[in-house]
Amino acid sequence: MSEPPTLRIVFDRPHALFDIATTRDMEAAALAALPPFTLMQRAGGAVAALARALAPHARTMWVVCGGGNNGGDGLEAAARLRAWGMPVTATWLGHPDQAPADARAAWRRAVDAGVVFTDGIPAGLGADDLCIDALLGIGGGKPGRHPAAQRMQALLDAMHASPAAILCVDLPSGLDADTGVRHMRPQALHADRLHTLSLLTLKSGLFTGDGRDAAGQVWCNTLGVEADAARACAVLGHRPASTARAHASHKGSYGDVCVVGGEGMQQRGMGMSGAALLAARAALHAGAGRVFVGLLDGGALAVDAVQPELMFRAIDALDFAATATATVCGCGGGHAVAGVLPQVLAASGRLVLDADALNAIAQDDGLRHALASRGARGQATVITPHPLEAARLLRTTAADVQSQRLHAAAALARELQAVVVLKGSGTVIAHGDRSPVINPTGNALLATAGTGDVLAGMVGARLAPQGADAFDAACAAVYAHGLRADAWPAGRPLTAGRLANAASGA
Ligand SMILES: NC(=O)C1=CN([C@@H]2O[C@H](COP(=O)(O)OP(=O)(O)OC[C@H]3O[C@@H](n4cnc5c(N)ncnc54)[C@H](OP(=O)(O)O)[C@@H]3O)[C@@H](O)[C@H]2O)[C@@H](O)CC1
Ligand SMILES: Nc1ncnc2c1ncn2[C@@H]1O[C@H](COP(=O)(O)OP(=O)(O)O)[C@@H](O)[C@H]1O
Ligand SMILES: [K+]
Incomplete structure (x- = not known):
């Protein structure tokens, strides 16, 4: 030959x-x-x-x-x-x-x-x-x-x-x-x-x-x-097919994202509303039809003056169960998020869990069970742990997770019946019988606070439309998030806020 x-x-x-x-x-x-x-x-x-x-x-x-x-x-x-x-x-x-x-x-x-x-x-x-x-x-x-x-x-x-x-x-x-x-x-x-x-x-x-x-x-x-x-x-991730918007579409065609998180200063003197705003802005810029923000700050903030498209709501005024709605829960959630998680886990048809929501679930077997039982009810969940958050959920160390990233992601996906996005260099996306995907985009410019919140919002935007597949939504969002960093102009510092607003490219 x-x-x-x-x-x-x-x-x-x-x-x-x-x-x-x-x-x-x-x-x-x-x-x-x-x-x-x-x-x-x-x-x-x-x-x-x-x-x-x-x-x-x-x-x-x-x-x-x-x-x-x-x-x-x-x-x-x-x-x-x-x-x-x-x-x-x-x-x-x-x-x-x-x-x-x-x-x-x-x-x-x-x-x-x-x-x-x-x-x-x-x-x-x-x-x-x-x-x-x-x-x-x-x-x-x-x-x-x-x-x-x-x-x-x-x-x-x-x-x-x-x-x-x-x-x-x-x-x-x-x-x-x-x-x-x-x-x-x-x-x-x-x-x-x-x-x-x-x-x-x-x-x-x-x-x-x-x-x-x-x-x-x-x-x-x-x-x-x-x-x-x-x-x-495993499979190496690749650029998702671009989806052109139908001319005769409207904001309802792209679904709603409800972001729940952002513990306020009042609770423990640690204001983390910014994390929820980053996720919300990212969801908006990734194409969500409407984005609602439920802050855990006792009503201290009612508008994002830089991004007035975001609609602030009391938690009880959010409809997690509505069709074509994805909830993104946990970004900057602090200790306060544990209180809303039972409601979020029970009601949300499609759900992205990040950061403090994952830490709360790692510490509470009741919440863990509530998460794992969502799959059987046909409720889709994507969790986006970094290696330490994954380690807490697996009751092991971050070094152990890093020593077997594919295996750790698959084990978590099995146990929690969720799509797992194990972040870091070569993010792994795992779920059930699907071949795990290793994402090829992204670089160390992303190693700055808040870029994970942006990713959670981007996943939420892709998960919201009716009929969205959770695994595909996660893969597409992770690819697009990394691509933004790969296309970042030389000499311009990458901040999470800029990343949230950046053109998607995929
Ligand atoms: N057969 C073919 O035609 C084809 C083979 N292919 C090629 O073969 C490769 C696999 O070859 P392989 O199985 O011989 O293993 P390899 O990677 O050379 O390592 C073994 C050597 O390393 C040594 N060694 C081990 N650990 C060590 C350590 N910690 N520190 C230091 N030394 C250490 C070990 O020593 P020993 O334990 O024997 O004392 C032994 O000498 C594969 O990657 C591909 O390149 C393909 O191209 C397809 C066609
Ligand atoms: N070196 C890197 N290469 C590729 N992606 C990275 C790298 N460092 C960080 N990232 C990505 O940046 C994001 C950081 O998320 P996370 O650790 O949750 O940060 P934060 O909680 O501050 O938002 C993840 O999507 C991660 O995969
Ligand atoms: K070699």
């Missing part, structure tokens, strides 16, 4: 993501079906072709290879690059007597091609040069006592400290392909000259947790092996 193509991963369509176990199954089936060494030749060929395209003027291509098959891919790439006349230097931590058969064959081909081997770090690596990280792939275990661990860390640091671009083979070495946890972390952050060529399958860990920082621009080559999408562990 002709060389399988390498695809640059952009987010114009959904991509299936696979875990290590399924990738290993697929690899074993392909190895059995193909002549020996075929897969590694394809892998090395794909790495070499991308390397040449990324660094056509390199004076040094330093290929840094571990002792397993990931190193074998690197050695095969080195052999190809050398045969094309590229200036290749390789470092190999393996040994011909101990290497897996394919890696040994690749080493032999590299030697025969005339690749120069070195144990040191090539001198004078420049910006036109390229380091190829083939230390560890999906066989990389936890760090620690492995005899090669220290050497690998030093080589990783040397690559990342150099001004050369880096191409990671299959995975950034030390990244857990399933979870996005980094077991080996280079000292310097090298994000803008960093590429990863994922082989055989696209792995979930490249897109969540530490994955985005570790991988840089992701490319994929399937090595000619067709994947069964039904075996995917």
